[in-house]
Each structure stands twice: as structure tokens, then as C-alpha cells.
Amino acid sequence: MAEPQQKLFKAQTLKGFRDYMPELMAPRQQMIRRIEATFERHGFQPLQTPALEYLETLAGKYGEEGDKLLYRFQDHGERHVALRYDLTVPLARVVAEHRNEIQLPFRRYQVAPVWRADKPQRGRFREFFQCDADIVGVNSAIADAETLITGLAVLQTLGIDGAVLHLNHRDVLFGLIAAAGVTEKAQQIACVRAIDKLDKLPPVAVVAEIVAGGMDAAVAERVVAQFQDGGVTLDAVAAQLTDQSSLERVRQVLALVTAAGLGERIVFDPTIARGLDYYTGIIYETRLTDPRVKGIGAVMSGGRYDGLIGLFTKESIPAVGISLGLDRLLAALQELELVPKDAHAVQVYVTVFGESEAATAIAVAGDLRHVGMRTELDLAGGKLGKQLERASKRGARLAVLIGPDEAAAGTVVLKDLRDGAQQTVTRANLPAVASVLLQV
Amino acid sequence: MAEPQQKLFKAQTLKGFRDYMPELMAPRQQMIRRIEATFERHGFQPLQTPALEYLETLAGKYGEEGDKLLYRFQDHGERHVALRYDLTVPLARVVAEHRNEIQLPFRRYQVAPVWRADKPQRGRFREFFQCDADIVGVNSAIADAETLITGLAVLQTLGIDGAVLHLNHRDVLFGLIAAAGVTEKAQQIACVRAIDKLDKLPPVAVVAEIVAGGMDAAVAERVVAQFQDGGVTLDAVAAQLTDQSSLERVRQVLALVTAAGLGERIVFDPTIARGLDYYTGIIYETRLTDPRVKGIGAVMSGGRYDGLIGLFTKESIPAVGISLGLDRLLAALQELELVPKDAHAVQVYVTVFGESEAATAIAVAGDLRHVGMRTELDLAGGKLGKQLERASKRGARLAVLIGPDEAAAGTVVLKDLRDGAQQTVTRANLPAVASVLLQV
DSSP states (O other): OOSOOSSOOOOOOOTTOOOBOHHHHHHHHHHHHHHHHHHHHTTOEEOBOOSEEEHHHHTTSSHHHHHHHOOEEEOTTOOEEEEOOOSHHHHHHHHHHTTTTOOSSEEEEEEEEEEOOOOOBTTBOSEEEEEEEEEESOOSHHHHHHHHHHHHHHHHHTTOOOEEEEEEEHHHHHHHHHHTTOOOHHHHHHHHHHHTTTTTSOHHHHHHHHHHTTOOHHHHHHHHHHHOSTTOOHHHHHHHOSOOHHHHHHHHHHHHHIIIIIGGGEEEOTTOOOSOTTOOSEEEEEEEOSGGGGGGOOSEEEEEOSSSGGGTOSSOOOEEEEEEEHHHHHHHHHHTTOSOTTTTOOSEEEOOOSGGGHHHHHHHHHHHHHTTOOEEEOOSOOOHHHHHHHHHHTTOSEEEEOOHHHHHHTEEEEEETTTOOEEEEETTTHHHHHHHHHHO | OOSOOSSOOOOOOOTTOOOBOHHHHHHHHHHHHHHHHHHHHTTOEEOBOOSEEEHHHHTTSSHHHHHHHOOEEEOTTOOEEEEOOOSHHHHHHHHHHTTTTOOSSEEEEEEEEEEOOOOOBTTBOSEEEEEEEEEESOOSHHHHHHHHHHHHHHHHHTTOOOEEEEEEEHHHHHHHHHHTTOOSHHHHHHHHHHHTTTTTSOHHHHHHHHHHTTOOHHHHHHHHHHTOSTTOOHHHHHHHOSOOHHHHHHHHHHHHHIIIIIGGGEEEOTTOOOSOTTOOSEEEEEEEOSGGGGGGOOSEEEEEOTTSGGGTOSSOOOEEEEEEEHHHHHHHHHHTTOSOTTTTOOSEEEOOOSGGGHHHHHHHHHHHHHTTOOEEEOOSOOOHHHHHHHHHHTTOSEEEEOOHHHHHHTEEEEEETTTOOEEEEETTTHHHHHHHHHHO
16 A cells, blocks of 8 residues: 555545535534434433344335335345335334333434435435434323424424424324225325325326326315315314224324423324325324425424334334434524534634644643643644634634743743734633633 | 234344444443544544445455455445445545545544444444544644544543553554564565464464464564564664654654653554554554453554545545544443443433323423423323332432322422422422432
8 A cells, every 4th residue: 555556546425425524514413412312301212223134124114115225235144134224113123122121111212324225316315314213112192292292392402493293193094085985995095195295286286196096086086175275174074084083192192292382383284194104193294384494395204103013023012203304404404594603613723833842732732622622733834824824714713822932931822813812821721711711 | 004914024133233222322322422522622523424335435445354344235226335344444535525625634533333244253243333533634743643642532531541552653563574584565464464463362373373474483483572572662673673764753652642641541562563454654552451341452543544545536645543442442431330320311200190181291291301301201101109110210310290189289299219208399390499309
């Protein structure tokens, strides 16, 4: 490697993948920490699962389309493996595998990348991060409400005011389709897929899609009419359903979320369909109402999936969860100007006068770091002006100057980079004086 | 999915992979946060790179052995790709690819999993986490020292007292081998590989290994004698070397680290060899001296690699870095009893008397979470005794009881789970009273 390389390797990220450079990564990480702290405030504990799973664990859990998007290969032991597609199926696997260690109800959160070989487009990547919080082991309205409250609290913590959670129930959705005269399961599922697009396509296009799937036009129109406009009320829907239990669950969840003071953040919306196959109870998506970020799509979604864990163990174990789209959330925060510009910015910049002063400079930097200040030591050298320029570029508010006189006297010059004011302080007093200036 | 599954899927993690359950993950995450904060205090910024890279980016950078351990496959677009093997080569790729956005010197850190299809054994996994901090763009003793100081500060932050950094320089290593009479490059490299084992094998076994590689026994003995016992001094080594510049760099780095008050944490050790091919300057490993954790191996290692970025871009860009082994560090912290037992433990447990009190309970939990308390709401129900048992299992220090009388009166009973003392407080006062009790 000491010899010069003949041919350069091409420096490129894979299509659909990206580097998070510090400007983006610093606020992103701050956001993740706040999300995790909120999960913890709500009693959720961290869990981490491997990036790779047996293909058998993941295959067939995400529908036909999802199956195609799995990154799969054979490992060195010729095992068929796949990269994690979401955090929910691995959680189900964990609960079944570690059943004896886990105390139910089990609340866990996980923040981790998932991989889908999807067609990349603006805002859609092949590697992206999910933040999930789930409650395993209870099927009750209060467990449903707890997950929704946790998710809404995350949005509140991040400063997002205009978020509305659109709540539905899978049985309400299927009940309304059945009430329109569609009784065959496959046809019902085709209707669900079409209904899911009502927020993007005009009703006539959704009708056309159902008809294209081989259904009668009159039936298709009746189906779509069931869901027309978001204002469909609980009472109107109740009149259509033969079994009221799913709607009763929706009412209970709404009441509990309202009791938590979040009544304005949740609405019943029978058009919510959710793509994944594994949902069995409440399903929901959360949309941002601020016109600046309306196009960003659902920032939080999820639902109840009481059958999934049962694919891995004979015991029937219900579960409900939320999933936050980290990158969508960050995009929203940036658009709403809620991202602090100086996340992780350097606070103090220690300049280095020359080689003889390097040891003193490094020791002074150590003193500042020791009291918790984000401190950068100049490494590129050169004239003081150049060093102070770099200090400003790094966002530093204070600079420390140590010439030969100061080094000999045990003092430093502390310069406030906002107004240029400078003062000479002893090394012993520097951390305290700098700390006061940073608080101004 | 509503239909019962005929055959259960087997719930199992892949060999060499593991789930981090909350008991392990909570302290681990706390440790990661403290490491990241230390990196930031030293002026490093977060960067994140994708898990998948072009195979071409990674292949050939880790030596023959490393190449075999790469998880590689063809993606849906038939591109040859591989999972990240370390964080250093991706950093080199990033610097070359984003050269125009990056201000040099560039200090970045990254905490992320890497994958190696290695033979799993106790403490060695195929997926493991690295924490790296690197300084790109400067080749100077002060940059070398800054990375070492940062790494030692991390160990100090974590409470690890007995850590010693063994510092060497690649040219010192090769110089000593050359001085013993081995002049051919391939033979020198074979000697380096053997010398690397001096801390595990007796000298005679190392001599045998060099001889097995086809070298003369007398030369092999001379080579090993150069490195015998760790007490080889700087002066003794200086007498052997024709070029003193590498040793001069070692002296400067030692002086700067000593100036930062860390002189007792660093020693010169010419036997340090490091496996990876890309090092060009200082190289080092950090060992724990406490007898309880001696077997854990190097918890932090790294070195200077001035040629690596040049594989991706014509510009010559020097770099130096540290890499912390997260799982080894956690194992050490556990062994040294430095892991706080109650990381992320629940603080307050809100019991639920019955369905009619659920709304009040959920609202009270919200009040506590709002002021930042880690609060869990009971979801499994049943008798109060059962609920309080679960509260204790979750490590809660306080429990909140709300019966029909309290719900009607706007009060709650606050129970201290340490001594069983309980008091009735108004809902409005609860957060303040609970906060005082938690601080006792």
C-alpha cells in the first residue's frame, strides 16, 4: 500500500443509498436522542436485533410485493439470509425465541436501518431508518391508546404542532366493503388496495381501479361511496356494520387518547387502509397539516397485529405498535425550521501558536473538555487569522490564544468571536470564565 | 393471516448474530451516548455511511484474509455489493466522494455495526459494533496525539482506570526487522505477522513460525530477540534504526499525550504490529491492566493510514484514527461493575384500578411523562397486589394508585415502593411530590 496505486477505485455510494454528512447527521442524531428519551419516558425499553435474518423468518410476511424487495443472498455457510425489511417481524421472532426471558406485557423500542430494494425516488431510499415502539402481550384499548399517545408525544417533543393521527380498524374497513356487497376475500383485499389511494387519486380513478380488478362497476361505485370524503362519521359507519365491536374499540381508543389531552390530534378515518398484511385491529397513519410539509406523507403509522407472533410460536401473543419515519420527520423539521442550527457545534476553538506551544495548547484543550465543553484544537496551523477563520467556520463562539508569553506566564487570551472582545485569564480560571461567556 | 398457520416458522437468530435484549441494550446504549458525547467534546462530528457498499470499494483493502470474510452478493440490479467490514474504508470513500463539501482537517466519528463472516467463538460475533473517531487531512504529531487523547478520554469517561495504550510506529517495526537482517518485503511482512503473536505465544513458538515461513533459524532468532519483553526502550531501539524520523514521531506523540496529563496511560511498545495492511505511521493497541479484565484483549486500537484515501482520489490525504470495540468495552464495564443497574429503569408505575379509571390513569401518566419521568402504565390489570408486583419487577421506585374515590376527588395515592409509605396528593401536585421523592 506504500506504492502508488495505478488505477483509482471509484468513490461512489450505491444507488438508493446515501451518506449522512455531519451537517445532516448532527441534527438527525439529536432528533433520535429526543425520540428515544420520549420512548423511555413512556416505559419502553431498547432492543436491538441483527441486520441479517434467516430468509425464512422474513419471507412471506410482507405480501408479494414486499417479498420481491427483500435483499437476499446465501452466506458463507450457504444459508439463505436476508437483510431486515422492517422492525416488526424481527420483534415477533425475538418474542418467540426469547419467550422465557421476556416478561409480558413487553414494551420495546428500536431505532435501526431497514433495507428494501425499492425503486429509488425523491425521498425514498433503499436503506432508511425506522423508529418503532411496540407493546407485546395485551389486546386492549388501553394498550392501543398507550402506543398512540407515545407516538403523539414524540411529535410534540420534536415541536411538531400540526400532526393529526387518522385512526381506523381493519374490521371497520372490511365491514364497510362487505356492506357494499363485496363478500369474497380476494375481492375485498383488492378493494382495500384501491381505497388506500383515495387520498391521492380522485374517486373516479379509484372506482376504475376496482373495476379493472374484475369487479362490477355498480359495486365498485358503492364501495368507493362508503369512503367518500374524510368526514364519514362514526355514527354513519356504525349504521353500515353488522358487528359493532371494532367500532367500539375505535371509540374507546379515541376516548383514552382524549383523556390524555390529545383529543385534537386524533380523528376517525375509515379510508386508512395500510399496505401490510399482518394487521388485525386498529390501523392508522399520521399526517402533518402545516401546508409547508403536507407533501411529506405519513410520518408515523402502524397498528395492531395479533397474528404475527403466532407464526413463530404456538402461544397466541397479541401486539400493537407505532413506526416513525425518521427521514420524513427530519425533512419536516427542516422545512418547519425546527432544527437547531448549532447541534454539536464546537464551543471553544484552541489555536496553536507554534510547535513549542502545542503541548500547552493540548493541555488547555483538555481542561475545557474536562468540564464538558465541545473544544476543537487547531491542527492545520498557519497564521492566527487563518486559525480564527477556521474557528468561525466550525461555529465556535470562543477562541483561546496562547503565545510564548502566555505559555510562560500560565495564562491564555480568551477571545469572544461574536464581538471580538478579548481578555487575559489564568489557565486555572479559564474553564469557569469560558463557561460564563457561553451562557450569555 | 387471520387463518391459523399450519407450520410454525422457526424463531432463530443466525449463527454469530445476536439480539441485544433490554437488560443488555439499556446499559449499552447509555455507554454509546457517553462515548459519543466524549467524541463531541473533542471536536468530532457524527457521520453515517450505508451498510452496503460496492464490492469494489471494499475488496482488497483488508488483506487476503479480510477479503474472504466480506459478506458479498449481487443486488437486484446485478451490482456486486458487500456489507461494511469496518468504518475506515467507507470513510476514505466518503472523503474522496464528498471532497468538495468537506473542510479539512475533518474530524468525524461513527458508531455502527460491521459484518465479518468470521468463525464465531466466545466474544466474537459476525455482526459487531465499532466506534471510530478519525482526523483526516493532517499528518502531524499533534493530530496523532489528539486521536489518542480522545480515545483515552473515552475510557476515562466510562470509569475505566487501568488502561494503557501501547504505541508503536510501522517504520519502527519494519526498521527493527530490517536491522535483524530481513530485507525482503514479503519476508518482513511474514515477520510482522509472527511478532504480532508475541503477547500470546512464547518467543520460541514465534521463532518457529518465522522459520516455518522459510526463513533461516538464526535470522528468525535475531528478529524475535529485537522484540523480546515489552521493556524494550526508546533508546535501545534508536540504536538499531538507521532512520530516526519514525522514532522522533513516537517521542513527540508521547510528549503531547503526557502534556494532556495522560502520561501514565501510554507506553512505547515495539511489538505492536496490527493486522491491517493500510497503516503507514503510528499504530497502537490499548490493553486493560485490571486482572479481572485482562483476558478481554485490546479495547481500542488504530493508527495512521496516509495512503488509504489516495486509493480513491488523486489528491494525497493523510488520516489517523481510533477504533473502540464496543462489545469488549461493555464486557469490561460489566466485569468491573461499572454498569449502572438502573439504566432506563421505570421511575413511576401507574396502576389501573378498573376500566372506569383507565382514562384518569392514562391522564395522570401523561402528567408525569410531561415533566420527564419514565412512567409505565399497567396494561395487564388484575388485583392491585399483582400490579404492584409488576411495578417492582420493572424497577419502579414509586407507584400511583387511583381508585373510584380518588378519581372522583381529583387525587391519587402515591406509594413509595422502597418503604411502602403512602400519601394522598392532588393530581395537580403529583408531579412535584413525585419528583421530590425520586431525588431522595
